[in-house]
Amino acid sequence: MRDLSANAAPRPSRRAVLGGLLGAGGLGALSVGKAGPANAAVARPAIIGCATWGAQPATSTISMVGPPQKILVHHTDSANTTDYSQAAAYTIARNIQQWHFARGWIDSGQQFTISRGGYTLEGRHRSVEGLGSGTSSVFPLGAHCTGQNSTSIGIENEGTYMTVLPTSAQWTALVNLCAYLCQTYGLGPEDIYGHRDFLDTDCPGDALYARLPQLRSEVAAKLGTTNPPPPPTRSWPTLSQGASGFRVTTAQYLLRHSGRSLSVDGAFGPGTKSAVVSFQQSKGLTADGSIGRLTWESPLAVTCSQGQTSDAVRGVQTALTAKGNTVTVDGVFGSGTASAVRSFQTANALDPDAVVGLNTWSRLLA
Numbered sequence: 001m002r003d004l005s006a007n008a009a010p011r012p013s014r015r016a017v018l019g020g021l022l023g024a025g026g027l028g029a030l031s032v033g034k035a036g037p038a039n040a041a042v043a044r045p046a047i048i049g050c051a052t053w054g055a056q057p058a059t060s061t062i063s064m065v066g067p068p069q070k071i072l073v074h075h076t077d078s079a080n081t082t083d084y085s086q087a088a089a090y091t092i093a094r095n096i097q098q099w100h101f102a103r104g105w106i107d108s109g110q111q112f113t114i115s116r117g118g119y120t121l122e123g124r125h126r127s128v129e130g131l132g133s134g135t136s137s138v139f140p141l142g143a144h145c146t147g148q149n150s151t152s153i154g155i156e157n158e159g160t161y162m163t164v165l166p167t168s169a170q171w172t173a174l175v176n177l178c179a180y181l182c183q184t185y186g187l188g189p190e191d192i193y194g195h196r197d198f199l200d201t202d203c204p205g206d207a208l209y210a211r212l213p214q215l216r217s218e219v220a221a222k223l224g225t226t227n228p229p230p231p232p233t234r235s236w237p238t239l240s241q242g243a244s245g246f247r248v249t250t251a252q253y254l255l256r257h258s259g260r261s262l263s264v265d266g267a268f269g270p271g272t273k274s275a276v277v278s279f280q281q282s283k284g285l286t287a288d289g290s291i292g293r294l295t296w297e298s299p300l301a302v303t304c305s306q307g308q309t310s311d312a313v314r315g316v317q318t319a320l321t322a323k324g325n326t327v328t329v330d331g332v333f334g335s336g337t338a339s340a341v342r343s344f345q346t347a348n349a350l351d352p353d354a355v356v357g358l359n360t361w362s363r364l365l366a
């Protein structure tokens with residue numbers, strides 16, 4: 001669909017298209033000194049505007065806010081299509097807008113979309129306008145992560161990345177877009193997060209989430225940043241052979257939940273270690289038999305919510321009990337467990353939604 005009012009949203013210039021196709025690396029070599037908004041080391045990627053891919057108008061006025069403090073990476077949780085064409089990129093952009101209209105939103109929730117074929121598209125109207133000439137402090141208020149919308153820019157990556165990774169074209173586009181957004185808005189690689197860092201959700205998928213440290217490193221390289229990005233803020237205990245206590249009991253329940261056979265006795269012995277090794281191998285992690293952040297977030301600490309009956313729920317109940325909440329460790333996530341989770345979340349400044357995701361797990365195991 002070709003919109004004759006295309007001037008309303010800037011179409012990428014031929015130069016910008018070529019810059020995007022050539023990639024930022026070659027141009028980056030021309031820069032000297034410290035990277036930052038002032039010296040534009042990172043080339044602007046080609047971004048297909050709303051008018052070009054055939055967006056419908058937003059149903060209400062889109063306001064500009066800013067400055068952004070972070071970038072949130074998402075996956076669309078849709079099919080991993082092998083159609084890498086530009087037409088397919090237009091289709092996913094249009095589909096997302098329709099899905100978001102159906103949720104009652106005024107436009108696409110995210111500011112940018114990257115297709116499986118590596119095309120970068122404007123999501124919400126005014127996102128390209130917000131980039132200005134490459135130094136900016138404003139962006140259109142989106143709808144991609146409750147609580148973070150006025151301070152973060154969202155990027156939807158077409159596909160489902162629980163067990164597989166984005167295509168290489170898509171990954172390259174993601175690195176280039178993140179680097180350009182960092183440069184434009186004065187952000188650092190450490191300001192790049194996954195959706196699940198803020199809400200109990202699988203997004204952006206286990207596999208893609210596990211690659212965010214690499215994304216930060218590649219963005220840092222493009223920006224010419226020499227300092228390594230600091231680690232994420234969510235903290236986890238490290239458990240290894242010889243450890244004991246409620247954290248070990250909880251981990252043993254979670255290992256059982258993942259399909260491993262082991263006794264749940266609160267003592268981290270050889271049986272627990274071999275279950276951990278097996279879990280790590282199945283997730284492509286370093287199989288050192290010790291449970292640290294990557295293993296917890298792979299996730300060994302799976303999301304639990306009301307209505308479930310499982311060993312993982314026994315893990316939740318074990319940790320709740322250790323934290324002074326009165327619940328029965330029966331593996332049934334009923335109203336009593338839900339209310340204990342809610343009060344724990346409230347006491348820990350978490351969203352009291354009674355869903356135990358990574359943020360809640362991390363506090364339960366603290």
Ligand SMILES: [Zn+2]
Pocket residue numbers: 073074075144195201203204
């Ligand atoms: Zn998301």
